[in-house]
Every structure is written in C-alpha cells, then in structure tokens.
Amino acid sequence: MSAGIERASAARRGLAQLAGALVLGALGLVFVIEGDRYGLGELRRMGPGYVPALLGWIMLGLAVLIALSAPGGRSAESGGEETVARRPLLCVSAGVMAFVLLLPLLGLLPAVFLCALLSAFAERAVRWRSAVLVGLTAAAVAWAVFVGVLGLALPLVELPL
Amino acid sequence: MEFLADLSAGFSTALGVENLWYCFLGVFVGTLTGVLPGIGSLAALSLLLPVSFHLPATAAVIFLAGVYYGAEYGGSITSILLNLPGTSSSAVTCLDGHPLARQGKAGVALLLTTLASFLGGFAGILALLAFAPLLAQVARHLTSADYFAIMAFALIASATVTRGSPVKGLAMVVLGLMLGCVGIDLESGVSRFTLGFYQLYDGLDLVVLAMGLFGLSEIIASVAAGRSSLLERSLPLRSMRPSRQELGRSLSPVVRGSTIGGLLGALPGVGVTIAAFLSYAVEKRVSRRPGSFGKGAIEGVCAPEAANNAAAQTAFIPTLSLGIPGSASMAILLGALMIHGIQPGPALLTEHRDVFWGLVASFWIGNLFLLVLNIPLIGLWVRLLLVPYHLLFPVVVCLICLGAFALNHSLFDVWLVLLAGCLGYGLRLLGYEPAPLLVGFVLGPLIEENFRRAMLVARGDPLLILERPVAAAFLALGVGLLAWALLSVLRSRR
Numbered sequence: 001m002s003a004g005i006e007r008a009s010a011a012r013r014g015l016a017q018l019a020g021a022l023v024l025g026a027l028g029l030v031f032v033i034e035g036d037r038y039g040l041g042e043l044r045r046m047g048p049g050y051v052p053a054l055l056g057w058i059m060l061g062l063a064v065l066i067a068l069s070a071p072g073g074r075s076a077e078s079g080g081e082e083t084v085a086r087r088p089l090l091c092v093s094a095g096v097m098a099f100v101l102l103l104p105l106l107g108l109l110p111a112v113f114l115c116a117l118l119s120a121f122a123e124r125a126v127r128w129r130s131a132v133l134v135g136l137t138a139a140a141v142a143w144a145v146f147v148g149v150l151g152l153a154l155p156l157v158e159l160p161l
Numbered sequence: 162m163e164f165l166a167d168l169s170a171g172f173s174t175a176l177g178v179e180n181l182w183y184c185f186l187g188v189f190v191g192t193l194t195g196v197l198p199g200i201g202s203l204a205a206l207s208l209l210l211p212v213s214f215h216l217p218a219t220a221a222v223i224f225l226a227g228v229y230y231g232a233e234y235g236g237s238i239t240s241i242l243l244n245l246p247g248t249s250s251s252a253v254t255c256l257d258g259h260p261l262a263r264q265g266k267a268g269v270a271l272l273l274t275t276l277a278s279f280l281g282g283f284a285g286i287l288a289l290l291a292f293a294p295l296l297a298q299v300a301r302h303l304t305s306a307d308y309f310a311i312m313a314f315a316l317i318a319s320a321t322v323t324r325g326s327p328v329k330g331l332a333m334v335v336l337g338l339m340l341g342c343v344g345i346d347l348e349s350g351v352s353r354f355t356l357g358f359y360q361l362y363d364g365l366d367l368v369v370l371a372m373g374l375f376g377l378s379e380i381i382a383s384v385a386a387g388r389s390s391l392l393e394r395s396l397p398l399r400s401m402r403p404s405r406q407e408l409g410r411s412l413s414p415v416v417r418g419s420t421i422g423g424l425l426g427a428l429p430g431v432g433v434t435i436a437a438f439l440s441y442a443v444e445k446r447v448s449r450r451p452g453s454f455g456k457g458a459i460e461g462v463c464a465p466e467a468a469n470n471a472a473a474q475t476a477f478i479p480t481l482s483l484g485i486p487g488s489a490s491m492a493i494l495l496g497a498l499m500i501h502g503i504q505p506g507p508a509l510l511t512e513h514r515d516v517f518w519g520l521v522a523s524f525w526i527g528n529l530f531l532l533v534l535n536i537p538l539i540g541l542w543v544r545l546l547l548v549p550y551h552l553l554f555p556v557v558v559c560l561i562c563l564g565a566f567a568l569n570h571s572l573f574d575v576w577l578v579l580l581a582g583c584l585g586y587g588l589r590l591l592g593y594e595p596a597p598l599l600v601g602f603v604l605g606p607l608i609e610e611n612f613r614r615a616m617l618v619a620r621g622d623p624l625l626i627l628e629r630p631v632a633a634a635f636l637a638l639g640v641g642l643l644a645w646a647l648l649s650v651l652r653s654r655r
Contacts, residue, residue: 044621048351085385116555
C-alpha cells in the first residue's frame with residue numbers, strides 16, 4: 001500500500017476516534033447538566049443528581065484524554081476495525097425490527113421466520129433458498145425451545161382481522 | 162463433631178430419590194437454558210420459579226439451585242463458542258475462551274472450564290461449610306465505605322485488565338455506571354434518564370444489555386468479516402483433551418481463582434462478577450506471559466471460571482445466613498425459600514437444619530452432575546462450530562430476540578437489544594472493550610448506594626473512608642493499579 005493511502009486511512013481513523021471522544025464528551029456534559037437539574041445536594045446528603053453529575057465530569061475528563069491521543073495515535077493502539085459494515089448492520093437490524101413489529105401482529109412463528117430471513121441477507125452470498133430454509137429452521141427451533149421447553153405463552157400464528 | 166452428623170444427615174436427604182432426581186433435572190434444564198444465547202441463570206430461574214411451587218420445600222430449592230449453577234455453566238459454553246456471555250461473570254470467560262475456540266481448541270476450553278468450575282465449586286462448598294459463620298461475621302463488620310472501596314477497585318481492575326487502552330476501558334466503566342443510573346433513584350424516588358418511558362423505571366435489564374452489546378454486535382462484526390464458520394480458519398479440530406502441559410498450567414490459576422472467588426462470594430452483592438474479573442486481573446499480573454491474555458490463554462479461562470463457581474457457592478452464605486441475596490439470582494432462590502415458608506437468616510441454621518444441610522449436600526451432588534453430564538456433551542457443542550456461519554447466525558439472532566422478549570414479556574426490551582447491539586458495534590469499530598461496561602453497569606447502583614451511605618455516615622468527609630483499614634487498602638490497590646496501567650501505556654508510546 002502506498003504511503004499516501006496509509007496516511008489517509010490513518011487520518012480517517014484518527015477522525016473517527018475524535019468523533020467517538022466527542023460523543024462521549026457530549027454524554028458527559030448531558031449528565032452534568034441533567035444531574036444538576038435532578039438536584040445535587042451536598043456530599044453528606046447527596047441528591048439524586050450528585051452521582052450522575054460526578055460521572056459526567058469524569059467522562060468529560062476521559063473524553064478529553066481520548067481526544068488528545070486520537071490523532072497521531074498508531075493504528076494498533078486505537079484498535080477497532082476499518083469500515084462500517086453496512087449490509088450486516090442493516091439486515092440484522094431489519095430482522096430484529098421485523099420481529100418486534102410482527103410478533104403482536106402475526107404471532108410467534110411468522111415473526112421468527114421473517115427475523116431469520118431478513119438477518120440471513122446480511123451475508124452477501126446468500127441465496128433465497130437457503131435464507132428461507134434458515135427461516136423455517138429458526139421458527140422450528142424457537143417453537144421447540146421457547147414454547148416446548150420453557151412454556152412461553154404466545155400465540156403461534158395470528159391472523160390480522 | 163455435630164457438624165459431621167449434620168452433614169451426613171444432609172447427604173441422606175440429598176441422596177433421597179426424589180431430591181436426587183430434582184437435582185439432576187435442575188442441572189440439566191439449567192445447562193440447557195444457559196446454553197441458549199441470552200438466557201442466563203437469571204432468566205432461567207425466573208422462568209422456572211413457578212414450576213418449583215408445586216414441589217416440596219427441599220426439592221424446590223435443590224431444583225432451583227441446580228438450575229442456577231447449571232445455567233452459569235451453560236453460559237460459559239456460549240461465552241466460549243459464540244462470544245456471548247449469559248451473565249456478567251461469563252463476560253470474562255469470553256475474553257480468552259472465545260479466542261481459544263476460534264483456534265480450534267474449543268474442546269480444550271470447554272473441558273478445562275468444566276473442571277475448573279467443578280473444582281471451584283468444590284472449594285466454595287468447603288469454604289461454605291468451614292467458614293459460613295466466620296464469613297458472615299466478617300461480612301457484618303464491613304461498612305458501606307469498605308464496600309465502596311472494594312467495588313471501586315473492582316471497577317478499576319476491569320478497566321485496566323482487558324485489552325486496549327486503559328483510558329478507553331475507564332470510559333467504558335463510566336459509561337456502564339451511567340447506564341446504571343437510568344431508572345428510579347431508590348433513595349429519592351426521582352426518575353432519572355428514563356426519557357418518559359415507564360419501562361425504564363426499573364432501569365435497563367442486564368441480560369438485554371449483554372445480549373445486544375455482546376451478541377448482536379458480535380454477529381454483525383463476524384458477518385462483516387466474512388466468517389465462514391465459528392472456527393477462525395478451517396483447522397482440523399484438535400483433540401478435545403488438553404495436553405498435560407495445559408493441565409499443569411491450569412492448576413495454580415484454579416487454586417488462586419477458587420480462593421479469590423471463595424472469599425469475595427461471601428460479600429453480599431459483590432460476589433460473582435467481581436470475583437471473575439479480579440481473578441482474571443490477578444492471573445494477568447502474575448503470569449509470565451501477560452501478552453498472551455486476550456488471545457487464548459488457558460489461565461485466563463480457568464481462573465475466572467473457578468472463581469465464579471467458588472463465589473457462586475459462597476454467595477449462599479449471606480443469602481442463607483443473613484437473608485441478604487448476593488445477586489438477583491440469589492434473590493429468586495430466596496423468594497422460593499420464603500414462598501415455602503422458610504425464612505432465611507440465622508434461624509435457618511437452627512430451625513431448618515435439614516433444609517440447609519440438605520441443600521449444601523446437594524450442591525456437591527449438583528456439581529458432580531454438571532461434570533458427568535457435560536463432559537460427554539462437549540463433543541456435541543464443538544460440532545456446532547462446524548455449522549456454516551451463514552446458517553447459524555440468523556437462528557441466533559432470533560433466539561436473542563425471543564430471549565429478550567421472554568424476560569418481561571416486553572417488546573420494549575427487544576428494541577433495547579437492538580440499540581445495545583448498534584452501540585456495541587459502534588464501540589467495536591472504535592476499539593472500545595464492552596466487558597468493563599457490563600461490570601460498571603452491574604456495580605453502578607450498588608456503588609452509588611454504598612458511596613451515599615458512606616458519606617452520610619462520615620458526614621460528608623471523604624477522608625474518613627481512608628480511616629477504615631479495608632477501605633484504605635483497596636483504594637490504595639486501585640490507585641496503584643491505575644498508575645501502573647497508565648504508566649505502561651506511556652512507556653509503550655515512547
């Protein structure tokens with residue numbers, strides 16, 4: 001890999017680390033502000049907001065430390081992976097969402113089937129046939145384990161009226 | 162020698178056909194449910210508690226206790242094979258257990274886990290028998306300040322001991338503590354960070370968080386990396402039996418882990434999670450090859466497993482003798498006892514001796530069952546590794562969804578799993594370790610409570626904490642650990 005590309009990806013990594021530190025810092029800030037709103041009290045009689053605010057300050061400090069070491073940090077140190085894997089992220093999320101939306105609507109088996117089906121597409125080389133097969137297997141396993149062994153009380157299939 | 166008479170009476174109770182059967186059943190069902198991703202001991206116990214209502218008191222508690230450590234063990238199986246912890250203590254097992262599995266040594270890891278758990282449990286039972294009254298006494302002398310210091314130390318240990326930068330580890334601990342703040346503050350009744358969701362009044366659920374943070378994110382990352390199967394490369398599965406050298410290397414970690422676990426388990430609320438992390442930290446410090454940790458070090462699997470099993474046993478000490486549950490799972494066991502009209506506390510050892518000793522004897526038998534049951538099954542679990550990943554992971558996703566839903570019959574929890582999964586994936590991308598987050602989350606409410614109480618007693622003077630020897634010692638250790646970690650980071654940069 002040419003030095004230019006390496007430097008570019010290192011810069012991107014540094015930027016990502018910085019962004020992460022910013023998010024954490026923002027969260028710290030939120031906790032400080034909200035903590036104050038909940039009532040700080042004093043050290044001897046702490047209000048509900050004391051510990052959150054304290055945590056917020058600590059987080060802010062840590063975020064600053066992380067941000068300072070972000071650029072210029074060697075890649076091995078910052079750790080993590082290179083790029084966001086969009087397809088798996090989207091497909092698995094879609095699967096879980098399908099489960100949540102369909103469970104009350106269509107019952108256990110269709111929800112599980114679709115969850116597995118959609119998740120299966122996270123794999124780029126997947127074919128429809130194996131995805132459907134996985135869906136059916138998942139539904140069978142789910143039924144056997146949760147309804148059979150654990151006795152979960154859920155309608156197996158519901159038809160929307 | 163009354164103790165021996167009690168013990169033999171206990172064994173005769175435990176070896177009675179009915180109780181033996183329920184012990185076996187409990188261990189079996191416990192392991193089975195523990196293996197399912199996301200269904201840890203807590204979920205298994207909650208789901209099976211109603212089943213125990215119809216049983217006589219001793220059988221009921223023996224059954225549930227069997228489910229408890231069966232599920233803890235089952236959770237280790239998924240930690241090793243799928244990098245999915247069922248409980249926060251199994252999060253430690255993931256660190257070195259999963260790399261071992263990916264190197265084709267899953268059989269070795271599983272066998273050593275089983276043995277370490279058995280030995281740890283055995284040591285814990287011995288501690289329970291010999292030291293129950295003594296440990297209860299010591300635990301009673303510890304104040305909030307001491308607990309605070311011990312927990313703070315545990316948090317620092319978990320932040321500095323896992324891979325990656327200790328600063329990021331600390332950030333994860335703090336994030337976990339923050340997530341632990343969500344919910345209604347018990348002292349003031351103010352609802353914090355619930356964003357208007359009534360489902361969050363009780364706070365976030367540990368199992369939900371763990372499933373998303375570890376499970377979903379692991380799946381997303383693995384698919385992205387193009388994992389063809391759970392094995393890293395297409396290695397021939399090495400023999401399931403560990404080499405003599407590996408066995409030799411496991412011995413002292415198991416001993417150390419059992420000691421740490423046995424001692425810490427007796428402290429109410431603290432026990433199992435801290436024991437596991439602390440023994441991992443100790444092993445890493447003591448080891449001649451600290452760099453091998455996180456990549457499949459046998460010591461990193463044996464010691465925490467021994468520790469958490471020892472702690473799981475000694476956790477019964479405060480539960481039974483003081484009526485203070487050591488963990489949520491203990492709380493359920495306590496509930497089961499009370500439903501059957503048995504009030505735990507000092508009275509348990511006098512008025513219901515048969516239950517107590519029968520229980521203790523059944524722990525032994527239960528641990529033996531675990532060993533006997535699971536060793537042959539290891540071959541089965543390892544076969545799972547050969548299933549092509551693209552067929553396996555969607556099923557696991559569904560099991561995670563169902564597991565999350567089944568906990569509270571709540572779809573809200575499934576949404577939370579999704580969010581936790583995205584969070585976990587984001588953390589992975591940026592090189593943050595999720596394990597310390599879990600420890601921070603579990604200890605958050607506890608450490609806050611102890612901190613508040615300590616300050617109340619000390620009338621706002623933090624320096625008074627240092628006057629207590631135990632607290633001062635642990636705080637000093639914590640600061641030392643922190644300094645060491647930061648120094649080694651600075652040194653490696655130069």
